[in-house]
Amino acid sequence: MNFDFSDAQKMIRQTAQEFTERYVAPLAAELDQTGEFPRETFGRMAAHGFTGIGIPEEYGGSGGSDIEKVIVVSELAKKCGATAATLSIHMIFPAVILKFGSEEQKKKYLPAMADGGKISAFALTEPNAGSDAAAVKTTALKDGDHYILNGTKCFITGGGQADHLVVFALTDPSKGLKGLSALVVDKGMPGFSIGKIEDKMGIRASETVELIFDNCRVPAENLVGKEGAGFKIAMTALDGARIGVAAQALGIAEGALEETVKYMKERVQFGKPLTALQGLNWYVAEMATKIECARWMTYRAATLKIKGEPYTKEAAMAKYNASETALFVTNLALQIHGGYGYMKDYPLERMMRDAKITQIYEGTSEIHKVVIAREVLK
Amino acid sequence: MKRAKVNQGGDLQEYKDVYVIGECLDGRLHPVTLELMGEGRKLANQLKRHLGVILLGDDMDEALEHLQDYDTDVIYHLKHPLLKDFSTEGYVKVLNDFIRGNKPEILLIGATSFGRDIAPRLAGRLGTGLTADCTKLEIDPADGKLLQTRPAFGGNLMATIICPKNRPQMSTVRPGVMERAHKLGEGKAHLVTVIPELDAEDIRVALVEKKPPAKKQVNLIDARVVVSGGRGLKTPEGFRLIEDLADVLGGEVGSSRACVDAGWISHAHQVGQTGTTVRPEIYIACGISGAIQHLAGMSEADYVVAINKDPEAPIFKVCDYGIVGDLYEILPAMIEDYRKRKEEADHA
């Protein structure tokens, strides 16, 4: 049982850390204020091979696997949850194409998603279909050599910036979930427009939008896999995406603890630094222990996935646990900072706002508990 | 490859006297020259030997006249048209020939960018050891060898180095540390002009252009000295005083957030949680109360000096030296006093 990272993984972590210090940390507070999508940072992430992690070199990718994804996403999240989320969610589309796409689709999309710097999105959720994915209503009815897309998607991360999106729609509404399919839609396709841009509590620089499909004609070759395979594709994609969210939550928690350690050494009250107070030290112990747990659960889920073993339960546990940890740690970290933690001078309040979403998207904690219980009670 | 070797077992007793290599480029005599002479005199006295100063260049009457007033036994002027401008190989060739001829036991050079350029090359050609950036030099009473102490590990460690089997013992000496030579009076030192052998082919790097010093950009991160102003300045004009003190000490100007928010100075100067984190050798906080957000940006300074009217200001709890007083009285006094001390040192 080897818990060590390889030398290459250690260097990837070091690179991600330096990248974050240099390019991400200085912008985090301002991006949170403006809610502006970090386009320049995304371009840099592509230039350094982050966006191509998990895509094989033969398709222009960086190589690597979910372990490297967790490393990079968690390092980014220490300083900016929004940037981490942007990268993590961008990585879902290439994973889908890699697993379910045709050879032409792989050649067409994967290099673009790696060094190419193109942005992608994953569009499943609808106003009436959140946890209840089966309630999807968007249709994609065949018409000659096209599918006609009609419907609305909401809360889609990166949807307004994406060059390519994988959209889930019913090619056969009479079959319910068995009639769900996955299609690639390109930015600017006639009939596809961006609706509302959400004003969020946290990860504000990660753009979250409504997508409107009004008789949008999508070429038949954009179908991913077979008609009716949509639900399986979506669930598989979400299993993997969960690990990304766990990584994001882990990083936010780690970042909050780092800030707290620094603050406790500097802040003097009652004639001593805060590190002299046992009560606060106990909080630190709790935070550190929960982070340690979240860390290894996340890497374990990633390891099982890489080995091709079943990992649904572990991914659900990792995401559920890491997100709870992120809330716990950021809340306590802010508390330890006292009044200063509440002020925007310090990143704690942003970290806490960023942490909340990890309990909700890519499957709520409640859904995850359903999944976990089902696996355990089998 | 023909090259020098060390530990050849020569007779070390043949090497006598302390020589220092002065630095005079573009007509400017670097102050480290006087510091080397001061230190050299101390060492020469302890060894009961002579002190020689070497200056390289072409016509340099002004610098030579100036040096002749100072305490040294002899000044060697290595004079050649090709030495008018700095060149590594020109300087190293003539120094190699001269040192091999005169055999000093100790050779000191200023640890300036030019000193540190030629010293290792010269040591390589002479076949001897070199110790860099020395901050303390002593003679070992047991056998007269030079004990060279210098910082390593970024200043976290002090190492005393010796060069027991080779001569001369060479050191580059950190500027601004050693005591300057004393002025003895007009033209007391003995001046010897040496015309070395040097051809154009000996110099393989050409000096194409000399650029004047560029306009300084704010560089808080590398600054050795930071002088910061805070709300206690009361008006933006107060930053002129901060700038004056920073200029005089060779440092950068910093600011607390309050002044930046008030528009008195640009964000580039802000030190603190939402500004820059600095690690200077000395941080002088003027009219800054010492709020935790500010401390977050400067707590790594080696020395903190605080000047504030309010004796209860939190900054006094983290400072090494504090003055309770009006910065508009203290700073001008500091600037004037410092200028006076510098003048005295320059003319000593």
Add this chain to the structure above:
Amino acid sequence: MNSIVCIKQVPNTNEVRINQETGTLIRDGVPSIINPDDKNAIEGALKIKEELGGTVTVITMGPEQAKAALREAMAMGADRAILLSDRAFAGSDTWATATILAAALEKIGETDLIFCGRQAIDGDTAQVGPELAEFLDIPQVTYAKEVSVEKGRVRVTRYGEFGDYIMEARMPVMLTAIRELNEPRLPHVRNIIGAWEKKEIEVWTMEDLTIDPTQIGLKGSPTNVFRSFVPVREKQSEIIQGNTPREKAALLLDRLSSQKLV
């Protein structure tokens, strides 16, 4: 345009702490990094390669763990990596180190540029580069803050305390890089993985080199460490007293001057 870059793996001295009780350095857990100036040198060589083609060889003298530094250099884009490692090299001062590097560079053969970092953050001597150039009998330009290659010549902006010098040299030439030269690139993930999985590091020992053994190692080093100590500073806070601002200012300057701060 072929370059050879000499690098050193060093402990990150910013993170070295002092054990106040024993007065010794705490080196445990301090990460090893490529010496910062050397990274500027690597970047300088890579930029020239991108512009003019050629190869970049990176070389270091050190123990087995120095291979990690070479891997990082390869991840940045170096084509060839050589480790010089032998017990006979241990205890080498800058003279001995330069001797060993010179022997290795002679074995590599003709090159256009030799790039070194100006100074290592552990030894802080800035001596190896110039000594190496001396032993190879090639010209040098130190403190390089700008480098360009034009018409077979190297043009260097050399930092000076009172203004920069623009120097020009024919190749081969040895340059030492300072921080201002460039911002070293962060390696691409693909190249990091490739550096470990695909590339080889050559290891050369005494047997592979022609060296006079009397000029290397502890015995061959002309300088030795006589003693070392950790400067421990007691942090004391002093509120300077005085009757007038002048007095206080004067006393403050006395204090700062005695600490050699001003």
